[in-house]
Amino acid sequence: MLVCCAFLLAGCGEDKANTIKIGFNLPLTGDIPEVGEGSKNAAEMYLKDINDAGGLEVGGQKYMLEFVYMDNESKAESATNVALKLIDQENVVAIIGPNSSKQAVPAGGTCNDNHVPMISPWSTNPNTTLDRPWVFRAAFLDPFQGPVVADFAAKKFDAKTSAVLFDVSNDYSKGLAEIFKSSWEAKNLGPVVAFESHGTKDQDFSAQLTTIIAANPDFIFVPDNYNQVALIIQQARDLGYTGPFMGSDAWGTPDLIKLCGDVCFGNYFSTHYAAAGAKGATKVFIDRYEAAYGATPADYAALTWDSIGIMLEAIKNAGKVVSDPVEMRSLIRDGLSAIKSFDGITGSSKFDAQGDPIKCAVVVKISDKGEFVFEESVCP
Amino acid sequence: MDFIIQNILNALQWGSFYALIALGYTLVYGVLRLINFAHGDIFMVGAYIAFFVAGFLLGPMVGLSPLVTFLLAVPLTMFLTACVGVTLERVAYRPLRRKGAHRLYVVITALMCGLILEYSNLAVLGASRLKFPELVEKTIWNLGGVTITNLKVIVIVAAVAVFIFLNFIVTKTKIGMAMRGISYDKFAIPLMGIPIDAIIVFTFVLGSAFAGLAGLLFAMSYPVLEPFMGMIIGWKAFIAAVVGGIGDIRGAFYGGFLLGFIEVGVVTVFPSTYRDLFAFTILLVILWMKPTGLFGMPQSTKI
Numbered sequence: 289m290l291v292c293c294a295f296l297l298a299g300c301g302e303d304k305a306n307t308i309k310i311g312f313n314l315p316l317t318g319d320i321p322e323v324g325e326g327s328k329n330a331a332e333m334y335l336k337d338i339n340d341a342g343g344l345e346v347g348g349q350k351y352m353l354e355f356v357y358m359d360n361e362s363k364a365e366s367a368t369n370v371a372l373k374l375i376d377q378e379n380v381v382a383i384i385g386p387n388s389s390k391q392a393v394p395a396g397g398t399c400n401d402n403h404v405p406m407i408s409p410w411s412t413n414p415n416t417t418l419d420r421p422w423v424f425r426a427a428f429l430d431p432f433q434g435p436v437v438a439d440f441a442a443k444k445f446d447a448k449t450s451a452v453l454f455d456v457s458n459d460y461s462k463g464l465a466e467i468f469k470s471s472w473e474a475k476n477l478g479p480v481v482a483f484e485s486h487g488t489k490d491q492d493f494s495a496q497l498t499t500i501i502a503a504n505p506d507f508i509f510v511p512d513n514y515n516q517v518a519l520i521i522q523q524a525r526d527l528g529y530t531g532p533f534m535g536s537d538a539w540g541t542p543d544l545i546k547l548c549g550d551v552c553f554g555n556y557f558s559t560h561y562a563a564a565g566a567k568g569a570t571k572v573f574i575d576r577y578e579a580a581y582g583a584t585p586a587d588y589a590a591l592t593w594d595s596i597g598i599m600l601e602a603i604k605n606a607g608k609v610v611s612d613p614v615e616m617r618s619l620i621r622d623g624l625s626a627i628k629s630f631d632g633i634t635g636s637s638k639f640d641a642q643g644d645p646i647k648c649a650v651v652v653k654i655s656d657k658g659e660f661v662f663e664e665s666v667c668p
Numbered sequence: 669m670d671f672i673i674q675n676i677l678n679a680l681q682w683g684s685f686y687a688l689i690a691l692g693y694t695l696v697y698g699v700l701r702l703i704n705f706a707h708g709d710i711f712m713v714g715a716y717i718a719f720f721v722a723g724f725l726l727g728p729m730v731g732l733s734p735l736v737t738f739l740l741a742v743p744l745t746m747f748l749t750a751c752v753g754v755t756l757e758r759v760a761y762r763p764l765r766r767k768g769a770h771r772l773y774v775v776i777t778a779l780m781c782g783l784i785l786e787y788s789n790l791a792v793l794g795a796s797r798l799k800f801p802e803l804v805e806k807t808i809w810n811l812g813g814v815t816i817t818n819l820k821v822i823v824i825v826a827a828v829a830v831f832i833f834l835n836f837i838v839t840k841t842k843i844g845m846a847m848r849g850i851s852y853d854k855f856a857i858p859l860m861g862i863p864i865d866a867i868i869v870f871t872f873v874l875g876s877a878f879a880g881l882a883g884l885l886f887a888m889s890y891p892v893l894e895p896f897m898g899m900i901i902g903w904k905a906f907i908a909a910v911v912g913g914i915g916d917i918r919g920a921f922y923g924g925f926l927l928g929f930i931e932v933g934v935v936t937v938f939p940s941t942y943r944d945l946f947a948f949t950i951l952l953v954i955l956w957m958k959p960t961g962l963f964g965m966p967q968s969t970k971i
Contacts, residue, residue: 316795317790317795318795321794321795321796321797322796325796456939456940456941484939484940485939485940485941486940487940487941487943487944489900490940491890491892491897491901492678492681492682492890494675494678494681494682494932495675495678495679495931495932495935495936496935496940498671498674498675498678498936499671499936502670502671502674515797515892515894518799518891518892519890519891519892522891525808526806526808526815526817526819526820527674527815528808528810528815543796543797546799547797547799547891547892549799549802
């Protein structure tokens with residue numbers, strides 16, 4: 289019996305030496321299923337590219353890639369479970385995801401404790417990578433995004449007062465709302481006249497919006513997921529608010545337009561890249577994605593693409609592939625920290641000591657046709 | 669002052685949905701002494717049925733105008749949702765009742781039915797959210813600082829009308845008398861020549877049809893549909909029905925609006941994190957002082 293087991297294990301070990309197994313921690317169901325879907329699509333495209341070319345070349349030898357996708361149901365607790373499953377059962381050498389900070393902050397802790405390199409494509413909350421040497425990301429940070437939003441709104445809307453409505457049970461939304469508030473006040477732009485919150489499953493925001501509208505702000509900042517934005521903007525218009533809204537990168541989903549319709553048109557949000565009018569490698573990616581899936585890739589798809597690029601570069605930097613996942617993980621981590629800058633399709637970035645990229649943000653306008661049109665680019 | 673009136677209107681709309689769903693809980697409980705935990709999910713199914721009915725009527729095959737679609741969608745949605753409710757009764761509850769199973773097992777069955785409805789929806793339609801089409805052209809009236817939409821008026825009027833209608837059925841008609849009779853003693857009632865199964869089916873038809881109506885109106889007011897939309901609102905409506913005195917039509921109606929007012933009121937004064945904590949503390953205090961609910965009487969004829 290033991291001998292049999294030993295044989296089986298040995299067999300597995302030999303197999304594994306030829307493949308590199310990377311796990312994906314994605315929200316395929318739950319509050320933001322489009323995000324998981326888009327990331328998975330981008331990953332499948334990347335996987336096909338590499339494996340059709342015979343695999344990834346590391347230290348002069350080609351290795352096939354294997355991607356394992358797992359659903360974290362857009363929940364914080366499921367994201368840590370998925371991370372543990374990928375580490376203990378699937379024995380992956382690295383993890384990409386989770387996307388949203390709500391899942392990436394807890395899952396980042398799990399990966400760091402278990403010494404598994406992780407890259408979050410889309411998380412912008414500082415806590416995801418803070419003091420976690422094993423956790424990296426591909427997106428800019430909220431302490432950068434918050435001031436971008438504040439500056440843009442002050443200039444564009446000539447705003448003196450602002451109001452904020454955010455999801456109190458979402459790390460991303462709450463963190464960004466607080467950063468925005470402090471940067472708005474630090475710039476002496478004027479007061480934040482209303483700072484209201486709601487829960488994730490809420491559908492009626494009329495009480496909060498009534499308070500906000502009574503305070504008469506020049507614009508309302510809503511750092512929320514697209515499904516909530518669709519309801520919030522419509523209810524605000526029903527309550528007689530006619531002013532502008534400003535959003536954050538969580539708005540950047542084609543589904544926003546599907547759910548929200550023309551009440552969303554004419555508003556602005558900050559994001560990682562603008563699909564309309566892209567050039568170079570970004571345009572190649574967008575065209576290929578559109579041909580394959582019949583939809584424009586949103587920012588999380590592009591960021592997943594870049595995350596995979598960063599991860600593969602780290603594996604190349606590692607110089608060799610070993611069958612022991614624990615040893616391989618630490619080689620990849622060293623490879624990751626060796627990357628000083630990376631030119632991706634969402635712009636080029638330099639990495640700081642925390643594993644956070646320093647890169648530009650763009651502000652996008654939702655046009656009258658429902659397209660996300662480039663408005664301006666802000667670099668740190 | 670505008671601010672207060674605006675929030676009263678917000679609370680009336682939100683409370684209307686609780687009241688409409690709570691009425692369904694109360695009807696079934698009143699007749700069968702069964703807490704139909706699947707009711708919140710029947711409400712969700714109603715919203716999805718409304719989505720497909722509206723999509724079909726607006727679509728290229730039929731091509732009706734939005735207003736005609738709305739007028740047709742109301743009876744069609746109510747009818748189809750009633751079919752779902754009756755199916756549930758035939759498949760899940762009646763066999764258990766025939767075998768004389770304890771009420772507890774029927775409640776557990778109801779919970780399972782609710783989960784089956786949620787997850788079969790997730791399996792069939794996927795996790796992606798659906799956008800409900802606009803059926804009533806929205807008009808926003810601004811009355812001296814207070815805004816109200818025609819949709820809000822429709823929702824509030826519908827809740828009041830349904831309450832008056834059900835109250836009339838239960839207290840003034842023969843079938844209502846039979847329902848109250850079953851509630852009083854379901855073993856003696858068949859001896860009077862009353863077809864107990866037919867009355868129970870009728871109860872499910874009423875409860876589910878109005879859950880369907882609530883689903884349609886909810887989808888029009890909050891036009892983003894997802895498979896789990898019925899869960900939390902269903903629980904809360906159940907709590908509203910219990911606080912009102914479950915089994916009593918007036919109790920469900922006032923309980924629903926009470927919960928709507930408390931929730932909106934708490935959010936207006938405190939941060940939204942305190943909403944459910946305060947809302948349910950208040951409800952707990954009401955039950956603590958009056959364990960049978962506002963309109964409840966200990967074990968007697970209700971409904």
